[in-house]
Amino acid sequence: MDHNSLALPVGTTLDRFIMRKQEDFPYATGELSQLLRDIALATKIVNREINRSGLIDIAGAYGNRNVQGEDQQKLDVVANIRFIRALRNGGEVCTIVSEEDEEVIQTGNNQGKYVVAMDPLDGSSNIDVNVSIGTIFSIYRRISPTGTVGNEQDCLQRGTHQVAAGYVIYGSSTMLVYTTGNGVNGFTYEPSLGEFFLSHPNITIPASGSVYSINEGSADSFSAGLASFIAYCKQQSYSARYIGSLVADFHRNLLKGGIYIYPPTQKSPSGKLRLLYECNPLAFIVEQAGGKSSNGYTRTMEIEPTGLHDRCPLFVGSKDLVEKVEEFLAAEYSKEPVANS
């Protein structure tokens, strides 16, 4: 589809952009548009909390652990509460999956047609050192009938069923980047006006790039194919860039070209990242921007989720680079002895 035919000028407010896009679909009821506005409202509130965090010591460890067994910091809790509240008050969402909650969260909006999976604060280990952090979200249409309580099956849908996905980066400026399946658009927040403005229309990721982003501290447990790909990157004199905040690493590569990899490691045999609220939303965005995402073998969005907090390896970014690493992995696979032969 020609995304440019839907183009709106730089400087359009997010509200207006959402409204105008809805007008392109005369039979749309406006519920998804309202849901996107609810998310934007929550991001403004979370942005305010993050900006104040150094001042009021809100970022210190909270003395709690999340369902992944990781130290939960106070801003994770704050962001989780703010997003849940906005989605509950907005009324469009029946059920939420959050990184911070083991079970699904029922909003009480049984008429709500949507479910949301979210990582309310990504890169939380970076909060207290003032490095960019983010929020990631994914939106699905519920499967269960409206009027009933949403359930886990509503949330365990393949990424191909996403109707929208996005992320917020709280960086040197705050940006909201999202897709509803018609290309990717980025909005920059102007805090003094309390508005997001279209700043990056119709984002496309360069087909190739010279940046690779991976935590090489785990190199001893990389597979032979992955080790060969990293050696290839070095032979090509590619730049290694790794912030340790998925949203920030992904955002840079989306705009400049590159590949982000979180592979299986000894510590995390299925990778560290979560399929529903980290991998799938970024996969949807990157594909809409012309890039690729896989677990090394299978397209991310075609992986069947089995649990709310499933993890999966992530190879995401410029098309040529993702295809290249898949070639290295396939070569390794084809060298493995076939069972019973």
Ligand SMILES: O=P(O)(O)OC[C@H]1O[C@](O)(COP(=O)(O)O)[C@@H](O)[C@@H]1O
């Ligand atoms: O330190 P590692 O193992 O490289 O992990 C870094 C990754 O972990 C994450 O922080 C996980 O996200 P959370 O902060 O939401 O748990 C990613 O943002 C990041 O890319």
Ligand SMILES: [Mg+2]
């Ligand atoms: Mg995360």
Ligand SMILES: [Mg+2]
């Ligand atoms: Mg998180």
